[in-house]
Amino acid sequence: MVPLTPEEQAYIQSIGPITVAPDPDWVPYEYVDEDGDFTGIAADLLDLVQERLGIEFTYVFPGDWGVILEESRAGNVLILPFLNQTPDREDWLVFTEPLLVDPSVFITREEHPFIFDATGLTDESIAFPVGTSLEERVQRDFPNLHIVHVERENDVFQAVANRSADMALRPLTVAAYTIRKEGLFNLKIAGQAPEHYTNHLRMGVLKEHAMLRDILDRAIATISHREREEIVNRHVNITVVQAFDYGILMRLVVVAGILLMLTSYWNLRLRRLNAALAESERSKSVLLANLPGMAYRGLLDRDWTMEFVSEGVKSLTGWQPSDLTGESAIRYASLIHPEDVEVVWQAWSGATESWQPVSVEYRIRTRDHKERWVFDQGVPIGRDSSGTPIIEGLVIDITDRKHAEKALYEVSIHDQLTGIFNRRHIFNCLNDMLIKAAREHTGLCVAIIDLDHFKTINDTLGHGGGDTVLRGFAQRLKASVRPYDLVGRYGGEEFIVAVSDVDLPTAASMLERFLEQMNADGFEVAGEGLKVTFSAGIADIGEPGTEPLLEPLLARADARLYAAKRAGRNCIVTSD
Numbered sequence: 001m002v003p004l005t006p007e008e009q010a011y012i013q014s015i016g017p018i019t020v021a022p023d024p025d026w027v028p029y030e031y032v033d034e035d036g037d038f039t040g041i042a043a044d045l046l047d048l049v050q051e052r053l054g055i056e057f058t059y060v061f062p063g064d065w066g067v068i069l070e071e072s073r074a075g076n077v078l079i080l081p082f083l084n085q086t087p088d089r090e091d092w093l094v095f096t097e098p099l100l101v102d103p104s105v106f107i108t109r110e111e112h113p114f115i116f117d118a119t120g121l122t123d124e125s126i127a128f129p130v131g132t133s134l135e136e137r138v139q140r141d142f143p144n145l146h147i148v149h150v151e152r153e154n155d156v157f158q159a160v161a162n163r164s165a166d167m168a169l170r171p172l173t174v175a176a177y178t179i180r181k182e183g184l185f186n187l188k189i190a191g192q193a194p195e196h197y198t199n200h201l202r203m204g205v206l207k208e209h210a211m212l213r214d215i216l217d218r219a220i221a222t223i224s225h226r227e228r229e230e231i232v233n234r235h236v237n238i239t240v241v242q243a244f245d246y247g248i249l250m251r252l253v254v255v256a257g258i259l260l261m262l263t264s265y266w267n268l269r270l271r272r273l274n275a276a277l278a279e280s281e282r283s284k285s286v287l288l289a290n291l292p293g294m295a296y297r298g299l300l301d302r303d304w305t306m307e308f309v310s311e312g313v314k315s316l317t318g319w320q321p322s323d324l325t326g327e328s329a330i331r332y333a334s335l336i337h338p339e340d341v342e343v344v345w346q347a348w349s350g351a352t353e354s355w356q357p358v359s360v361e362y363r364i365r366t367r368d369h370k371e372r373w374v375f376d377q378g379v380p381i382g383r384d385s386s387g388t389p390i391i392e393g394l395v396i397d398i399t400d401r402k403h404a405e406k407a408l409y410e411v412s413i414h415d416q417l418t419g420i421f422n423r424r425h426i427f428n429c430l431n432d433m434l435i436k437a438a439r440e441h442t443g444l445c446v447a448i449i450d451l452d453h454f455k456t457i458n459d460t461l462g463h464g465g466g467d468t469v470l471r472g473f474a475q476r477l478k479a480s481v482r483p484y485d486l487v488g489r490y491g492g493e494e495f496i497v498a499v500s501d502v503d504l505p506t507a508a509s510m511l512e513r514f515l516e517q518m519n520a521d522g523f524e525v526a527g528e529g530l531k532v533t534f535s536a537g538i539a540d541i542g543e544p545g546t547e548p549l550l551e552p553l554l555a556r557a558d559a560r561l562y563a564a565k566r567a568g569r570n571c572i573v574t575s576d
């Protein structure tokens, strides 16, 4: 109870019935229900005021809100119980502190985004009853919104629900109540209007009864926040009010769902990747262990310091991996053939300058002192802290291939029948010899030799017998010159000899001695003795008036050979 002073009590007594004219149709604030009883939030708050003051209001219902305002202005009713204070109403009313503070909110359809700032909206409409003061204020504050007019206050909800307007602006409590009561569940409260749109719902008392206003204020001051909340919740299920945008919530839920799915997907992928990695590591180990050679990682220093070598090093070198990588390791460099060390070093040095892969063939010496050819293919992958290149690669044994290659090469340069060099190789060598002789100003003589009457030998002994003679002659010819002189088969029964560092008379005398030997020593073929002679022409690159070129050199030798044939055979011609 709020104690009243005797003066106040006397005043209350003097004014007679305290007439109060509520709006009969302003749900849920104040209205008359089906039974004709005054009800609503305002009714409950007024009950508290009466209770606190120990007074009783006399409710009167002269008509609708317009009539009520007229009656009030005419002084026919003492109190209007629940209204906003406006300059216009201050003409005849004084106002109490608010019975209820109720923010204004924007009401939109469900799909509309939450409204943080209505000034940023474009091409949107807002529903208003005709002629409200609020409309003017909205037009001033939000010129971006188009006004759509409806007849009655609560028609604004239907206008938004049926898409005649995009939004409405109503007190929070009214909005929450109406949406729920009328089942307008495609509507939502999308945001709060600026502070100056907040409804401060007060009691308006006729100006001449300011004392009554003061008495009422003392009662209103006793109404707690909790009491107000309970009253409002009794009439309105405020849980309908959405303090945030469910559209955003839905989007957040969708985004969270996607993130969850992505996380699950990545976890699954990671598990698979880890499994694949483990499998790959296992495969790598198996692969490295079974490689036909030695995989390595090491430093490109002069010792070829190895950090890792695979098991293959055992079959390749006879050493264990730990022999090459341990503390007292054998230097890989010491396994490389001394003649090849520089070749390998140069190949790798070039590669580390350009960071290109390198492949190089060289010889190594195994633990049991055997020589092996290896093919080393690797790549520089970086540098250690001291700047020394780190290299990785694979060394495989190519000894068999090298032997096969060598055998093939030997076949390719030798004459199959006689075993001496063939014509192609002789030409290759002659070119090199000619260049060297011309550069170093040393002598080079070429002799072309042709067996005499070989056709007769063939005819007599048969082709096989002729072959035997060709083989025997080739061996004797080769034995007659110095080891570094070049002896080859030039054609069917033709041979060629190239001698370096000698002049033409010296070369001629070498060949003369051989011819004498052939004349002295016969051949024995199939048990029969046979004398084989030859004719030859010799030419020298150093002959006056001649160019140091191969073709003319051979042509001169050939011409002299035929001169020898014409001269009766079994002789050597040394000049034109």
Ligand SMILES: Nc1nc2c(ncn2[C@@H]2O[C@H](COP(=O)(O)OP(=O)(O)OP(=O)(O)O)[C@@H](O)[C@H]2O)c(=O)[nH]1
Residues within 6 Å of the ligand: 417, 450, 451, 452, 453, 454, 455, 456, 458, 462, 463, 464, 465, 466, 467, 470, 491, 492, 493, 565, 569
């Ligand atoms: N057995 C054998 N005979 C060969 C081979 N290549 C060439 N001939 C023979 O060598 C003979 C060469 O005969 P010709 O060119 O007439 O010369 P020639 O009988 O030696 O008489 P001149 O050279 O004038 O002294 C031919 O009968 C060839 O068939 C060979 O690889 N084996």
